[in-house]
Amino acid sequence: MKVVLLGTGGPRPDPRRNASTTLIRCGEENILFDAGRGVVVQLVKAGVPLTALNPVFITHHHFDHIGDLYDLMLATWLAGRKGPLKIYGPSETTRIVNALITQVYDKDIYWRDKGEPTLGGWPPLEVQDILPGPVVDTGRWRVRAELVNHGDGLGMPASFMPRWTCLGYRFEAEGKTVAISGDTIPCAGLDRLAEGADVLVQCCYLASEEINNEHFRRLAQHTMACAADVGRIATRAGVKTLVLTHHKTRTDQSMLDRIAEEVSRDFSGRLIMGEDLTEIDV
Numbered sequence: 001m002k003v004v005l006l007g008t009g010g011p012r013p014d015p016r017r018n019a020s021t022t023l024i025r026c027g028e029e030n031i032l033f034d035a036g037r038g039v040v041v042q043l044v045k046a047g048v049p050l051t052a053l054n055p056v057f058i059t060h061h062h063f064d065h066i067g068d069l070y071d072l073m074l075a076t077w078l079a080g081r082k083g084p085l086k087i088y089g090p091s092e093t094t095r096i097v098n099a100l101i102t103q104v105y106d107k108d109i110y111w112r113d114k115g116e117p118t119l120g121g122w123p124p125l126e127v128q129d130i131l132p133g134p135v136v137d138t139g140r141w142r143v144r145a146e147l148v149n150h151g152d153g154l155g156m157p158a159s160f161m162p163r164w165t166c167l168g169y170r171f172e173a174e175g176k177t178v179a180i181s182g183d184t185i186p187c188a189g190l191d192r193l194a195e196g197a198d199v200l201v202q203c204c205y206l207a208s209e210e211i212n213n214e215h216f217r218r219l220a221q222h223t224m225a226c227a228a229d230v231g232r233i234a235t236r237a238g239v240k241t242l243v244l245t246h247h248k249t250r251t252d253q254s255m256l257d258r259i260a261e262e263v264s265r266d267f268s269g270r271l272i273m274g275e276d277l278t279e280i281d282v
C-alpha cells in the first residue's frame with residue numbers, strides 16, 4: 001500500500017503545489033481523498049490509470065478540495081470509465097455533484113453522449129452524503145469518517161453551521177492504517193482517526209513565526225492546525241509517520257525548515273514534509 005500526495009497546497013495559486021488532495025494505492029485500487037485543483041493532471045503524472053480510480057471521499061466543500069471534481073468526473077469518462085464513479089462526502093455533496101452535471105456541464109455531457117457515441121454514453125455517478133462513522137467496507141479495505149473542526153469557532157450564523165460539515169478519514173487495509181486529517185484544528189475527531197495510525201497525512205498551514213497578523217491568529221485558532229499543534233497530535237495518537245500537507249504559498253524553503261524544527265520538538269517519529277507527488281510506502 002502506498003500514499004501519494006497529489007496536491008500539498010491550499011486555495012491560493014502556488015506554482016509549486018496543487019491543492020490538497022491525497023491518493024491511496026492499494027493493490028490495483030486507487031482511492032482518492034478530495035479533488036482539488038490539478039487532481040487529474042497529477043493522477044496522470046503519478047501513473048494512475050484514470051479508469052482505475054474509485055471511489056472518491058470528499059472532506060469538505062472548500063474549493064481547494066472540490067475545485068476539480070468536475071474534471072475528475074468528466075476525464076475518467078473520456079478515459080474509458082464504464083461503471084459508476086462513487087463519490088462520498090458530507091451533507092450537500094449530492095447537491096453539488098448534481099449541480100455540476102445538470103446545470104454546469106449538462107451541455108458538455110449531452111454533446112459527448114449524443115455526438116460521440118463511441119465513448120459509450122455517459123456512465124453514472126453514485127453520490128452519497130455520509131455521516132461520521134463507518135462508510136465503506138469492501139473486505140479488502142475499509143474507511144471510517146470522523147467529524148473534524150474547521151472553522152466552528154469563527155462566529156458564523158447558527159443557521160449556516162449545520163450545513164458546514166467537515167470530515168477526516170481513517171483508511172485500513174493489509175493490517176495498516178492511514179489517517180487523512182482533512183482541514184482541521186486539533187479536535188477529538190482528529191484524535192480518533194489518527195489513533196495508532198501508521199501514517200497520518202496532516203494539514204499544517206503555518207510556522208509559529210508566520211502567525212503575525214489577526215487573520216493568521218484566527219486561522220491558527222479556529223481553522224487550520226499549525227506547526228505548534230501537529231507534533232502533539234501525532235505523539236498523542238501514537239502515529240508512526242507524520243506527513244505534513246496543505247502548505248501556505250511560500251517563495252522559499254526557510255519556513256518549511258522552521259516547521260520541521262518546531263514539529264520535531266513534539267514528535268520523534270518519522271516526519272515527512274509533503275511535496276506534490278511525494279510517495280510514502282505504508
Ligand SMILES: [Zn+2]
Nearest residue numbers: 020062064183
Ligand atoms: Zn483546504
